[in-house]
Structure formats: C-alpha cells, structure tokens
Amino acid sequence: MREEAMAAPGLPRSPEELKRHPFAEALFRETLRMYPPVSWTGRQAKEDLELHGKRIPKGTTVLVPLGAYGFDPKLFPEPDRFDVTRWMGKKVPPSAVETAAFGGGPHFCLGYHLAWVEVVQFATAFARELARRGMKPQLAPGSATPKLTYFPFGAPPKKTRIQLVRA
Ligand code: HEM
Numbered sequence: 001m002r003e004e005a006m007a008a009p010g011l012p013r014s015p016e017e018l019k020r021h022p023f024a025e026a027l028f029r030e031t032l033r034m035y036p037p038v039s040w041t042g043r044q045a046k047e048d049l050e051l052h053g054k055r056i057p058k059g060t061t062v063l064v065p066l067g068a069y070g071f072d073p074k075l076f077p078e079p080d081r082f083d084v085t086r087w088m089g090k091k092v093p094p095s096a097v098e099t100a101a102f103g104g105g106p107h108f109c110l111g112y113h114l115a116w117v118e119v120v121q122f123a124t125a126f127a128r129e130l131a132r133r134g135m136k137p138q139l140a141p142g143s144a145t146p147k148l149t150y151f152p153f154g155a156p157p158k159k160t161r162i163q164l165v166r167a
Contacts, residue, residue: 001027005127012120024120026087029094032070032101034082039067039150041103067150069100136167 004023012018018025045060056062071079075097076086102109109115130136139145140161149155 001123001127002131005124006131008124011124012117018117018120021120021124022088023084024123025116026084027123028116028119029087029098030082030084033076034070035146035148035154035156036067036070036101037154038101038103039154040065064104066100066103067154069097072097130164130167134167135164137162137164139163 001023004021008020010017012021040063042061042063045056045058045062048058049056051062070076073079096104099108099112102112102115140163143159143161146156146160149157
C-alpha cells in the first residue's frame, strides 16, 4: 500500500487516475467482502413467484443476505482468509455478486463510485502520511483481529484497537 501510495503523483480524482491504485482498490473490495457494513437488505414480492422451488406469495418480505455472497468458496476460494491479492489483475469489471455489498437492481447504491474513490483516496493519503512519519499501524496489545458481525449491521467489535508504531 505504501509503495503504491508513494509512487502516485497525487490523490486520484478520476476513473483514469484510479487505475494507478490497484492495491488500494483491491483493499477496498476485500475489506467489504469480509466486513460488509450493510450485511442484508429486504424486498417485498410484488407478485406471486417461485424462487429455488419455494413459493413466495405476493406481499412477502424477502431478506437478501448481501454479506453471505462474499463467503461462497466457489467464487472466493478460502473465503475466511483476508487476501487483497484475490482482486488484483482482473481484466473485467466486478460482477453483480462481487459488488453485492452495495446491493443490486434498481436500488443499487448511488454512492458506489464515490465510496470507491473516497476509500482509495483515504488509504493512499494515510499510507503516505505514515510513510512520511516512519510509522505503521498494528493491532494494539490485547486486541484481536476483528470477528465478523452481521446483525443489525456489519461492524468491528468495540474492543478492537489499532495503534501506530515505528515502522
Ligand atoms: C462502503 C460504502 C457504502 C456501502 C457498503 C453502501 C451500501 C449500500 C447498499 C447495500 C444499498 C442498497 C440498499 C437496498 O437495496 O436495500 C445502498 C443504497 C444507497 N446508497 Fe450506499 N453504500 C455506501 C456508500 C454510499 C455513499 C458514499 C452514498 C452517497 C454519497 C450512498 C448512497 C446510497 C443511496 C442514495 C442509496 C439508495 C439507492 C436507492 O434506493 O435507489 N451510499 N448502499
């Protein structure tokens, strides 16, 4: 992250400039895969329908587990492993399942591209500032790697603490 941040001339402000930040983008996608803040959403059936052999009568509320798609081992081998590199080198834009953290269909997140560029900008600025000060982040003593929390929203446990130490 630090190497990429130091190599870029500034913070990205356009899709063209975002291409200089493949690691930061991969970090954004892998973090959302494992820690989706919006882990589920709901829809109401507008008509009777059948889903995977189950009859869904009109008016039923159907919950969609957005956070679960990122843990499908067919799509993401060893899904419990945080691995930024699984997103790198992809030649095609992310699929609907790969962007499930932002919902889907007509109500797909309006802020998707803004969130993407903001996270890349933040990660880049933060990495640069830490490099300038010769520091790096690490989990504070006694603090464990965040466990997944899904309900009502995805969030790290309150006890998670990160500290900055000399690199
Ligand atoms: C990592 C950041 C974000 C995540 C994970 C996220 C996630 C989501 C999800 C899952 C939905 C769909 C909810 C549903 O269909 O029930 C949604 C909708 C929406 N998001 Fe985001 N969002 C993020 C950032 C943002 C930002 C930065 C903005 C605005 C600046 C934004 C604005 C919206 C709006 C307006 C909708 C509703 C779209 C509609 O109903 O047509 N989101 N978001």
